[in-house]
Amino acid sequence: MKRKTITISSFPLFPLIIFSICGSFASSNKLDRGSSLSVEEHDSDILTSPGKTFTCGFYGLGSNAYWFSIWFADSSDRTVVWTANRDKPVNGQGSKVTLRGTGSLVLTDVDGSVVWETNTTSTDARSLELLDSGNLVLRGHDRTILWQSFEYPTDTLLPNQLLTKSKKLVSSLRGGAFYSGYFNLYFDNDNVLRLMYDGPDISSLYWPNPDFNVFGNGRTNYNSSRIAVLDETGHFQSSDQFQFNASDRGRGIKRRLTMDHDGNLRLYSLDTQSGSWVVTWQALPGLCNVHGICGRNGICVYTPEPKCTCPPGYEMSEPSDWDKGCKPKFNFTCSKSPDVKFVPLPDTDYYGFDVIYNNNASFNFCRQACLDDCSCLGFSYRESERLCFTKRSLFNGYKAPSFPGTFHLKLPISLVASLKPTRNGSDPECSGARDQLLVGSLTLYDNIGKRVRWAYLYWFASAIGVVEILVFFLSWWILFRKRDVQSTVEDGYRMISQFRKFSYEELKNATQNFKKEIGRGASGSVYKGVLADQRVVAVKRLGDVYHDEEVFWAEVSTIGRINHMNLVRMWGFCCEGKHKLLVYEYVENQSLDKHLFSGDFIEWRDRFRIVLGTAKGLAYLHHECLEWVIHCDVKPENILLDKTFEPKIADFGLAKLLQRDGGNSQFSRIRGTKGYMAPEWALNLPITAKVDVYSYGVMVLEIVRGIRLSNWVAKKVENEEQEAELTAFIREMRRRIQRGEDLGIEDLVDKRLEGKYSRKQARMLVEIGVSCVEEDRNKRPTMDAIVHQLLEIDDEPKLPESDNED
Structure with a gap:
C-alpha cells in the first residue's frame, strides 16, 4: 500500500532518509495520486496546511470510531470544521483514504467497503492539498481545482467560503459528536437566509422571526442570486440584505461560523493564548426561540439558563434525550366536557399548529371550541388582545415573562385530581441533571408559585426584626442540610443518566x-x-x-x-x-423465549413491535453510539419484554467488557450462542456489527415461525441431514424472493396465530430474515437499513380481513 509522500526538494537525500526512519516528524499538505492515509497512523498520517492552521486526517472519538475530517490545529479541543463521512464512522483498524488512479478520493472501511468518495472518477486528479483557508482540494495536472471541501460544508462556514442556494449548514446531533442533527442554515425558495428545525416529526422555521414578514425582518426576497460569505475581517453579508459584524472585527483573527447542535448560529473567534473559542456574534440571544429544542410537548424555560420541562401530566419520552420530547401519562379519547379539565400555564405558548384563529374572541368561546374538538390538546388565550389559538399538536413550547398570554392544557379530570397532591408538596418524579444543556422538571410551574409565596414571606419578615432573624437561622440550617445531601448524592451519582x-x-x-x-x-x-x-x-x-x-x-x-x-x-x-x-x-414480562417457545401466545402486532423495537435498539448501538457497541449474543433470551410488550435488549454492553486485542475489532474469545452465531466466528474473521445482523435474522425467522429454527443449526455437527434441511430452506426462500414468487406464507407463519396476521408484513420479515443470514457478511443489510424497511410497513393492517391478498 502506498502512503503519502513528503517532497522537500531543498533537503539532501541522507537527512530525508533519517527523517523517514524517525517516523516523519514533518507533515505535508499534499497527498499524491496512488497514495493513502491510514487510520492506524492517524497521529502522523495527516495533511497540514502550509501555515499550520488546519490539519486533515482521521479524527477519533470514543474507542473505535473515526472520521475523515479537517480541524483547527491550534485550538485546544481540535475543533472540527468539515467531515467527509459524518454519519458513517469507520473502524480504527484497516480503514484508509486513498487518492486512486481513477482520480477519485475514496474512504474505505476495514472490510474494504467504500464509505465515502468524491465525484471525480475518470478525472486527471493528481494531488490532494490542504490550503491555508481550510479548503481541501483535488488538483489536476495543470493545478486546476477539480473538487473542494468548501463545496460540501457540514456545520461550519470558514472565511471566504461561499454559502449558496445549493448548500446548507447542518448541525451535529449533539455536542461532541459528528452525526447530522436537526438544525439547518440555508437559503429558502424565497431567496431568504433562514434557520430551520427539520426534525423527525415536524419542520419549522424560527429565524428570522416567523411572526414578521420578509420586509419586517429587514430582508428582501427580490435578489435570487442566493449567496452569502464571511470575510477575513469578521463581516458577514448575504444577498437578502442580512449582514452582521464580529464584535472583534479586524484582520488576523481565526474565525468560524457554526450551526451549533443547540440550534443557534454563532460566530466564534479563536483566543490564540488559551486555544479556546469566544462567541463574537449569535443569531438568537435566547435559546427558547429555537424551535424543536425540547421535542414534542416539551416546554423551554429560562431559569435563567434555557432548560426543558414537561407540562403537567406529561413525562420525558426517553430520559436524557429531549429530541424525543414528552409523552402523556394518559390515553386521550374523545371525551365529553365533564371528563376533561384545563390546567393554566401562565406566560406559556406553543408555536404553530393552530386550528382556530379568532380575533375578538371571549375566553369561554375559546375554551368551548377546544372542548368540542376531540383532537384539541389545549388552547392559548391572550386576554389583552382577545386572541384565541387552539392546538392539535404541541410543538415549540416556551415560557417567557414577556409572553402576554396563558396556555390552557387539556387533561383528563382524573389526572388533574391526582396532580393536586404533587403541587402542594415536593415532586416525587423530580430527577437530577438529564442532559448537559437541558434539564427537565415536572414541577416547574408549581415552583414558580412557591417562589412567589416565599417572596411574600420574606417581605413580611423584613418588617419584623425578630422573625427575620429566625428566618435567617432557619434558612441557614436548611441550606446546610441541602448542601450536605447534595454532596452525598454527587458522590453516588454521575451527572450522566443518573448512573x-x-x-x-x-x-x-x-x-x-x-x-x-x-x-x-x-x-x-x-x-x-x-x-x-x-x-x-x-x-x-x-x-x-x-x-x-x-x-x-x-x-x-x-x-x-x-x-x-x-x-x-x-x-x-x-x-x-x-x-x-x-x-x-427490572423488566416485567421476562424474555422473549419464555413467550415465543412456550404455551404463552404472542399476537402478530406484538411480534412486529418486538422485531421493530429490537432493530431500533441494535441500530442505536451500531450507528449512533460513539463506542460502537457490538452485542455479539442477540437471541430471544436476551430480548426482554415490558408490560406493553415493548422489547428491551439485555446484555448489550457485555461484549465491550470482554478483553480485546489492542482495542481492535477482533475479540480475544468467541461469544454468542450456537445457532445464532455468524460464520465469522468459526472462520476467525474480524468481528463487525454484521454478526449481530446475522443473529437478528435468525431471531426474526423464529418470531415469524414460532419455533426454534436455531436448533436446526445447533444440530448440524451431529446430523448432516438436518444441516441440509436448513440450508435447503434458506436457499429455497432466497430463490422465491429473487424471482418474486409466492413464499407460501401460510405454511411459514406460526399456526397459533390462526391466520390473524398481515401477509405483507410477514413476507417482509421473511425477506429480512433471509437477507440477514447471508454467509457473506457484506451482503447482509445494516440495522439502520432494516429499521427503515420496517417503518415503511409499520402501519400495515394486522388482521387478514383487511389484508387477504399479496
Missing part, C-alpha cells in the same frame, strides 16, 4: 443475599432485588472473566452513557474487590 455506584452490602440487602435468581448466562447470574428507594431491579453478578478493574471501570462508564428505549437501562454498578455487579431496570 450510580452501589456498595456490595447495598446490593446484598436489596436481593436478600441473592435469594431469587431470575436468569443465568455465560456472563453470570441475575437476581431480582428491591433498592432502598423501592425501585425493583435486576442485579447481575459477573463472572471471573472481568478481573481487570481498570478495564471494568472504563467500560462500565461507557455503558452508563448509553440510553435508548429499546435497551435495558443500567442504573449502576458495584466494583469492590472480586465483587463486580451490574444493576439494571
Whole structure:
C-alpha cells in the first residue's frame, strides 16, 4: 500500500532518509495520486496546511470510531470544521483514504467497503492539498481545482467560503459528536437566509422571526442570486440584505461560523493564548426561540439558563434525550366536557399548529371550541388582545415573562385530581441533571408559585426584626442540610443518566443475599432485588472473566452513557474487590423465549413491535453510539419484554467488557450462542456489527415461525441431514424472493396465530430474515437499513380481513 509522500526538494537525500526512519516528524499538505492515509497512523498520517492552521486526517472519538475530517490545529479541543463521512464512522483498524488512479478520493472501511468518495472518477486528479483557508482540494495536472471541501460544508462556514442556494449548514446531533442533527442554515425558495428545525416529526422555521414578514425582518426576497460569505475581517453579508459584524472585527483573527447542535448560529473567534473559542456574534440571544429544542410537548424555560420541562401530566419520552420530547401519562379519547379539565400555564405558548384563529374572541368561546374538538390538546388565550389559538399538536413550547398570554392544557379530570397532591408538596418524579444543556422538571410551574409565596414571606419578615432573624437561622440550617445531601448524592451519582455506584452490602440487602435468581448466562447470574428507594431491579453478578478493574471501570462508564428505549437501562454498578455487579431496570414480562417457545401466545402486532423495537435498539448501538457497541449474543433470551410488550435488549454492553486485542475489532474469545452465531466466528474473521445482523435474522425467522429454527443449526455437527434441511430452506426462500414468487406464507407463519396476521408484513420479515443470514457478511443489510424497511410497513393492517391478498 502506498502512503503519502513528503517532497522537500531543498533537503539532501541522507537527512530525508533519517527523517523517514524517525517516523516523519514533518507533515505535508499534499497527498499524491496512488497514495493513502491510514487510520492506524492517524497521529502522523495527516495533511497540514502550509501555515499550520488546519490539519486533515482521521479524527477519533470514543474507542473505535473515526472520521475523515479537517480541524483547527491550534485550538485546544481540535475543533472540527468539515467531515467527509459524518454519519458513517469507520473502524480504527484497516480503514484508509486513498487518492486512486481513477482520480477519485475514496474512504474505505476495514472490510474494504467504500464509505465515502468524491465525484471525480475518470478525472486527471493528481494531488490532494490542504490550503491555508481550510479548503481541501483535488488538483489536476495543470493545478486546476477539480473538487473542494468548501463545496460540501457540514456545520461550519470558514472565511471566504461561499454559502449558496445549493448548500446548507447542518448541525451535529449533539455536542461532541459528528452525526447530522436537526438544525439547518440555508437559503429558502424565497431567496431568504433562514434557520430551520427539520426534525423527525415536524419542520419549522424560527429565524428570522416567523411572526414578521420578509420586509419586517429587514430582508428582501427580490435578489435570487442566493449567496452569502464571511470575510477575513469578521463581516458577514448575504444577498437578502442580512449582514452582521464580529464584535472583534479586524484582520488576523481565526474565525468560524457554526450551526451549533443547540440550534443557534454563532460566530466564534479563536483566543490564540488559551486555544479556546469566544462567541463574537449569535443569531438568537435566547435559546427558547429555537424551535424543536425540547421535542414534542416539551416546554423551554429560562431559569435563567434555557432548560426543558414537561407540562403537567406529561413525562420525558426517553430520559436524557429531549429530541424525543414528552409523552402523556394518559390515553386521550374523545371525551365529553365533564371528563376533561384545563390546567393554566401562565406566560406559556406553543408555536404553530393552530386550528382556530379568532380575533375578538371571549375566553369561554375559546375554551368551548377546544372542548368540542376531540383532537384539541389545549388552547392559548391572550386576554389583552382577545386572541384565541387552539392546538392539535404541541410543538415549540416556551415560557417567557414577556409572553402576554396563558396556555390552557387539556387533561383528563382524573389526572388533574391526582396532580393536586404533587403541587402542594415536593415532586416525587423530580430527577437530577438529564442532559448537559437541558434539564427537565415536572414541577416547574408549581415552583414558580412557591417562589412567589416565599417572596411574600420574606417581605413580611423584613418588617419584623425578630422573625427575620429566625428566618435567617432557619434558612441557614436548611441550606446546610441541602448542601450536605447534595454532596452525598454527587458522590453516588454521575451527572450522566443518573448512573450510580452501589456498595456490595447495598446490593446484598436489596436481593436478600441473592435469594431469587431470575436468569443465568455465560456472563453470570441475575437476581431480582428491591433498592432502598423501592425501585425493583435486576442485579447481575459477573463472572471471573472481568478481573481487570481498570478495564471494568472504563467500560462500565461507557455503558452508563448509553440510553435508548429499546435497551435495558443500567442504573449502576458495584466494583469492590472480586465483587463486580451490574444493576439494571427490572423488566416485567421476562424474555422473549419464555413467550415465543412456550404455551404463552404472542399476537402478530406484538411480534412486529418486538422485531421493530429490537432493530431500533441494535441500530442505536451500531450507528449512533460513539463506542460502537457490538452485542455479539442477540437471541430471544436476551430480548426482554415490558408490560406493553415493548422489547428491551439485555446484555448489550457485555461484549465491550470482554478483553480485546489492542482495542481492535477482533475479540480475544468467541461469544454468542450456537445457532445464532455468524460464520465469522468459526472462520476467525474480524468481528463487525454484521454478526449481530446475522443473529437478528435468525431471531426474526423464529418470531415469524414460532419455533426454534436455531436448533436446526445447533444440530448440524451431529446430523448432516438436518444441516441440509436448513440450508435447503434458506436457499429455497432466497430463490422465491429473487424471482418474486409466492413464499407460501401460510405454511411459514406460526399456526397459533390462526391466520390473524398481515401477509405483507410477514413476507417482509421473511425477506429480512433471509437477507440477514447471508454467509457473506457484506451482503447482509445494516440495522439502520432494516429499521427503515420496517417503518415503511409499520402501519400495515394486522388482521387478514383487511389484508387477504399479496
